[in-house]
Every structure is written in structure tokens, then in C-alpha cells.
Amino acid sequence: xxxxxxxxxxxxxxxxxxxxxxxxxxxxxxxxxxxxxxxxxxxxxxxxxxxxxxxxxxxxxxxxxxxxxxxxxxxxxxxxxxxxxxxxxxxxxxxxxxxxxxxxxxxxxxxxxx
Amino acid sequence: xxxxxxxxxxxxxxxxxxxxxxxxxxxxxxxxxxxxxxxxxxxxxxxxxxxxxxxxxxxxxxxxxxxxxxxxxxxxxxxxxxxxxxxxxxxxxxxxxxxxxxxxxxxxxxxx
Numbered sequence: 001x002x003x004x005x006x007x008x009x010x011x012x013x014x015x016x017x018x019x020x021x022x023x024x025x026x027x028x029x030x031x032x033x034x035x036x037x038x039x040x041x042x043x044x045x046x047x048x049x050x051x052x053x054x055x056x057x058x059x060x061x062x063x064x065x066x067x068x069x070x071x072x073x074x075x076x077x078x079x080x081x082x083x084x085x086x087x088x089x090x091x092x093x094x095x096x097x098x099x100x101x102x103x104x105x106x107x108x109x110x111x112x113x114x
Numbered sequence: 115x116x117x118x119x120x121x122x123x124x125x126x127x128x129x130x131x132x133x134x135x136x137x138x139x140x141x142x143x144x145x146x147x148x149x150x151x152x153x154x155x156x157x158x159x160x161x162x163x164x165x166x167x168x169x170x171x172x173x174x175x176x177x178x179x180x181x182x183x184x185x186x187x188x189x190x191x192x193x194x195x196x197x198x199x200x201x202x203x204x205x206x207x208x209x210x211x212x213x214x215x216x217x218x219x220x221x222x223x224x225x226x
Contacts, residue, residue, distance in 0.1 A: 002156050033213065042118065043157075043201065043216040056213060090156070102147060102159035103214065110154075 003027040006091050006106035013081065014114050021076040021109045023091030031096040032074040033103065034066060037088040049074060050096055078111075086113045116140045118217035120202050125223045126192055134187045134220045136202035147214060148176055148187045149201040157201055161187070189222075197224045 004025045013019050025032060034046040048056035049068040063085075065077040074091055088110050092103040117139045126132040138146070145164040149157040163169055163178035163185060175188040189196055199221045203214040 002158065004156070040122075040218065042218045043203075045213045048213055102162065104159070105149075105156040107154070107156045 002104050002106060004091055004093055004104050004106035006089075006109050008109060009107065010110045010112075012112045012114065013078070015081060015083075017081075018077070018079040020078065021089055021091075021111075023074040023076075023106055025072055025074075025091075025093035025104070027093055027095075027104060029093040029095045029104070030071055031094050032068060032071070033092040033094075034074065034076055035090040035092065035105075037090055037108070043090070047076075081111075081113045083113050086111055116204070116206060116215045118202055118204060118215055120200075120217040120220045122218065123221045123223070125225060126189075128192055128194060128224055128226050130192050131188065131190050132192060132222065134189075134200050134202075134222065136185045136187070136217060138183050138185070138202070138204045138215075138217075140204050140206040140215060142206045143180060143204065144207055145205045146176075146178055146185050147203040147205070148185075149203065151199045151201060151219070153198075160200075192224050194224050194226070197222060 007022045031050045033048050036044045045058050046060045047066045063080050067075040088108045090108045091106045094103040095101050120136045147162050148160040150160050151157040161176040163176050168177045173190045178185045199219040201219045202217040
């Protein structure tokens, strides 16, 4: 148990569907992140939220839409995805300050686009 | 640009020692992290280096040389459960808000 919970664990959807990924952290952290992990590629940062404000959008296509209603919850809304979007989507959280603080990851949502 | 390099795959024998190297070129440096990720699971934090030298934590140790842009993760007394991917990540500035830049990961297979 990492303190970061992601649902669903697996998702299969067609290119015209709309779905949402959910992340919840129970660690009292003030920052949350979405990453994409594809085979044979580094973890790619998608979005960063710091104190519920989006501070980074790493050139992510608009078919991915994040939402952070409070510091404990993070969503990733998906619509009209492409087959190359099939990947593992990881959520992470951390306490942002000037010193050392590792990011804590959830188990991820395995997304398959048909 | 930001670049993190580590070997794609390694194989080692149970009970042995293995060293996983990581080299980085980043616009700045404020800490290097190692994570372990078992298949289908979350990456879990292993170690953090910000100053040169060796940090030891049980069977795992991590070394950093900032002048060389180089780190390694040393795993001793290997166990079958150590078979996993090991991710090297760098924080490039001293802002606590700076996200990490990850390498592609090294898949370690421990064999009997």
C-alpha cells in the first residue's frame, strides 16, 4: 500500500469513448502528478498540480484533460483517444518544499485503446 | 536538454552483487533518485543522493559523482524478488516544485 490509489486498474475503450481515470492520495501531500509509461520509453510527465493549481502541462494533446478538485484527488478525463495512447498511466503525489521529498506512485491504470 | 542513460537489461545470479549505472546530462542538478518497479506495480522509492558519495541502506547502496554526471545503484546478496525494473531520475533545479526526469529503466533479472 503506497498511499496513492488509482482506479480503475485496467481500462479498455474505443477511440470514440469518453472515460475518466481517478487518483486519490492519503498522504497529506500538496502536489499530484500524472505520468505516462509506455514500453521501452522513460516515464513521461504529463501534468503537475501544486496546491490544486496546474503548474505544468508537458505538451500533452487536448484529448487528455486533467482535473484536480482538491489536494487529495486527481482525475484524467479521456476522449477520442488514439491507439498510441495505450499505456500505463501513473499517478504520483509528493510534499513540495525546497528539500528532499520522493514522489509516491500509485499502481497505475493499464489503458488499452481499440 | 535533459538526458538520462541507463542500461536496458541486466542479468545476475542469486546471492551475487550487481551494479546498475546511470549517467545524466541536465540543465541543473538538485538530487538523483532511484526507484524500483515490479511488473504491474507502482514504482517505489529506494534512495536519494544530492551530495557526492555513497549512501547505504541495507542491501542497497547508491553512489553519486556530480562532476561526472554519474550514479550507480549497488544491490548485494541478490534475491529472486529483486527481479524488477530500476529507474534513475534527476531533479534539475532546487525548486521543490520541479518534476523529476526519468531514465528508461533497467530491467534486472535474477537467476538461480
